[in-house]
Amino acid sequence: MEDSKRTPVPEPKRFPRSVFEQGTEPDVRFSFANERTFLAWIRTALALLAGGVALEALGLGMNPPLRLAASLLLIVIGILVSLQAWVGWRRAEVALRTGSPLPSAPLSLPLALSLAVVGVLVLLGVLVK
Structure with missing residues (x-):
């Protein structure tokens, strides 16, 4: 065939x-x-969601209100990180296609601060039984 x-x-x-x-x-x-960056954000979101569920499901002998607060915060952060994954992928792909500078991840600082708050809640939950 030609x-x-x-x-x-x-x-x-x-x-x-x-x-x-x-x-x-x-x-x-x-x-x-x-x-791959998108998938890394998704893995992070899954870990945060699983951590929030596990923290509440296992109990771990923590102060119940502090444990619940840490669990809910982890779950909310996991939801936000999954949104960051999609928005970040889209913004970066558009930048690559149009030759624009790559955008930053706007949720990076709030994510880090929220995880610090979770750490403090867990620490207090263990110390204050």
Whole structure:
């Protein structure tokens, strides 16, 4: 069969279109790195959610109100981190496609501060029984 008789393969529709319709296709290595960063944020979110559930489910001989507060805070942080994963992936992919500077992660500082608060709650929960 001659090459001239081949029918062109249509480009697949990619989600989200609002990202993939912008700019030009970046080097695939950068897109894969962006995806790995997304997956790292997702793993972090899963760990935070699991930690919050485990802290409350296991009890661990802590002060109940402080344990509940730490558990809920971990779960809320896990939810926010999963949103950060998506928003961060999208912002970075658009920047890669348009040649813009890469954006920072706006939840990094609140995440660090929230985890410090969780640490203090757990410490107090262990000390104040």
